[in-house]
Amino acid sequence: MISPRWSSFGTPGRHGLCRAIGRWLAGALGACLLWAGQVQAQTQAQAQAAPKLQLTGLDDVRLITNVGLSVPPVSFSCQASAAHIRRYLRAAAESAEEALQAYGHFNARIERSISERADCRDPALHIDAGPVTTVEEVIIELPESIREIESVREFVAEQRPEPGDPLDQAAYDALRDGLHSRARRLGYLDARFTRRELLVDPATQSARIALVLDPGSRYRFGEVVIEQSILEPELAQRLTGVPPGAPYTSRDLLAMNQNLTGTEYFESVSVRPMLDERENLEVPIEITTYPNPRTSYELRAGYATDVGPRVGARVTRRYVNKRGHQWSARTELSAIEQRLDTSYTIPRAADPLRERYDIYARVTREDNNDIVTTAAASGMQWVRENHPWTQSLFTEYLFDRTGYGDDPPASNGFAILGGRLGYNGLDDQLFPTEGVVFDVSLQGAAKPIASAASFVRGRAFAGGYLPVGRWIFAGRAEAGVIVTDEFDKMPRSLRFFTGGDRSVRGYEYESLSPRDADGTRIGGKYLLAGSLEAMFPVVGDDWYLAAFVDSGNAYIDPEAELKTAAGVGVRWRSPVGILRVDVAQPLDGGDGLPMLHLGLGAAF
Structure with missing residues (x-):
């Protein structure tokens, strides 16, 4: 049996068909590339042969730039007639003359010509800018109500030309328009110039400026x-x-x-x-x-070597009622401290933007350095915030139950009255590089008024940042004092402790404190601490190297010595705030080893 098959000279087989199509595509692609190359060569040749305006004679970059931007573009071909090129040169010369006058050159000489080259003719301008016109007299008349305003006074002082200055029409326009716009921004919406003159005498190369403003009535x-x-x-x-x-x-x-x-x-x-x-x-x-949505929810997480991992949650009721009352509650949890608090805020009707009343309550538990404290407080405060200042007065009742070491816990209550004054002039709250901040607080209680002891407690903190070139220098100082005859009854939360990430690095969290006979840290009546730090950027503006010296202590005996440590660190401006990695070495002559301090995320 003979099987049918295709003839070798009939319809091609599968492989022959593919080879034929391939040869056809290759030929088509080659033709396209050849055509594209010819078009590109032709375009380049045409571009090289296109007429170009030739400018000569100027050496001032400002004049060259302004003339080049002012003259009309060349829109004719190399085959254009001489009459066509001369018409273009007349228009170009007029535009160049106006461009030169903008910088005070009113006696410029401009020569027009046609430059011949092998395959084209170029229009050409040879320019002699001539002498510059100078300002001879300046008259600016403003009503006292506008003239005495600082922003206007500074603007006039910066922009007003002095006799003998070269005439700059753009500067004159900026002065004129700036005065008018500032008057309108101050509420003089109908302000107008009764005299607005720029007079130029080309013969004497001098100019006179007069601006007389009638502001009209203020809106x-x-x-x-x-x-x-x-x-x-x-x-x-x-x-x-x-x-x-x-x-x-x-x-x-x-x-x-x-x-x-x-x-x-x-x-x-x-x-x-x-x-x-x-x-x-x-x-x-x-x-x-x-x-805004009426209720917001927030979760937080962070880490610091002081307290280890920490998490927090917050719920806020942005508007409880139409009187603008607000409510919030939050919790913060770490291995050392657990906290729950809530507050109800009432804006003061007479000045709700800056003043408010807070009714609050909080419960805390802290277990650190063999001290276990459970405390609860409730109270109210008045706050006035008038950036950058903050003032507050508060009264609260504090119940504190604290056990030091193996001693049984003692419970005490205090009716506290206090106040605070703060200032925050930092340029950036997450990563400050300049500015000053300070905070002063004073509080106390009287034993006859539902308190376990009478005391007065004061605390002051000041800090600042100073940029010098690429360096950033930072410093802070803190001092505190408690005046009482019954320090043993003072609540743990009001005693002074220091040491750790944010006070004296090189020492453990709250490890700098007086001790009792059993060696348990009991907190101090006095506090003194300070720090100096220098930072230098190493990668853009986000990574910094730092070197620092910290010193401080909390003590009962005013003659106690300060503990000092020094170290180096790295700072990273992360999207969620600053990341701090520090290594600090105590310098008090003991056996202390270098200590690593790490801070990440928002500070609660």
Whole structure:
């Protein structure tokens, strides 16, 4: 039986078909590449043959740049007629003349010509800029209400040309427009120049400037309409921070947005002045708000060698009612300390943006250095925050049950009254590089008023950062004192301890403290500690090397010696805050070994 098959000269077999298609594709690709190469060569040749404007005679980079940006582009080919090129040269010369006048050259000489080359003709301008015009007289007249404002005074001092200065029309425009815009930002929305002159005498190469501003009447903030439904209208109005009828300024307009956004009530805020609807010297304001979710939840985690791993959780009720009350509760857990607290915040109706009342309660348990403490406190405080200052007064009842070493726990209660004054001028709260911060507190209790002992406790802290070139220098100092005749009854939470990651590195957490006869650390009546540190960036602005010296102690005997340690460390500006790795060596002559200190994440 003979099987049928394809003839060798008929329809090709599978492999012959593939080879034919391959040869066809290869030929097509080669043709495309050849065509593309020819097109590219032709385009390059055309580009090389295109006319180009030739500028000669100028050596001032500013003039060359301004003329080059001002003249019209060459849009004709090498085959253009001489008449066409001459028309272009007239337009280019006029534009160049205006560009030179912008920098005070009013007597420039410009020669036009056509430059021949092998396959093309180029338009050419030879420019002699001539002498520069200088300012001979400057007259600036502003009403006292505007002239005495610091921002205006500084602007005029910086921008006002002096007699003999070269004329710069761009600088004149900036001075004129800057004065007008500053007047409008200060609420003089109808401000206008009654005299606005720049007079140039080309014959004498001199110029006179005159700016006389009539500001008109100053506008005030009119009706403020706030679109929101979560707060009482009166409270929302006060949260803007700008009282009705206040002078209209762009700074206060921005402050309205920042003040409302800075509260926890709103996710976003849009403030719009209705300038087209102003009348009777009042500008109505329309504010659109979008509320935050009513309740927020937060989980935290971190690690430090002081307390080891730590976790925390927080729940916040951003607005309990339309009076703007807030409630929050949080817990923090580590191997050494466990804490639970809650607070209820009431904004002060007269000034809700800066003042509030807090009603709070907390329960803590701490087990460290053979001291076991369980404490509970409840109280209330008044707080006023007027950035960068913070003031507060508080009263609370504290119950403390503490056992030192093998001694049985003792329970004591205290009715405490206290106050605090703080200042925070740091440029960055997560990784400061400049600024000053300090905090001073004073509190006390009287034995006749439901307290186990009478005492007065004061504490002061100050710190600062100073950049010098690429270096950052930091310093801090802390001092504390307790005045009492019954120190043995003082609650553990009010005694002084030091040592650890954030005080005297090289020593364990709260290990610097007086001891009793059994060697148990009992805390001190006095505290003195300080630190000096220098940081230098090694990788961009995120990685730093640090060297430091810490010294301090907590003591009962005022003549006790300070403990000192020195070390080096690494700082990393991480997305969640600063990561600190330090190695510190005690310098007190003992057998102490270098100690590693590690801090990661937010400080609770």
